[in-house]
Amino acid sequence: MSSTIEKRTISITLFEIDFERSIGSKPKNQAEFDRWAKKANAAIFNGCLDWDRFYENAAFQYLCGKTGDTHER
Secondary structure (H helix, E strand, C coil): CCCCCCCCCCCCCCCHHHHHHHCCCCCCCCCHHHHHHHHHHHHHHHHHCCHHHHHHHHHHHHHCCCCCCCCCC
């Protein structure tokens, strides 16, 4: 068993409802949705995502339902 931890990729899928929640209306067409999605992607990597909150939520989901045994994560 290797002691090296491999990286993992997380993919985010954006839907029309996400556009609506963000902008307040439906996208006029696919091109408008695609422009918005491109900006959303840039926002993630330009510091607009609250990474501390992201990690807190990941930890909560990971630990949810766990007993006191921290060795079996």
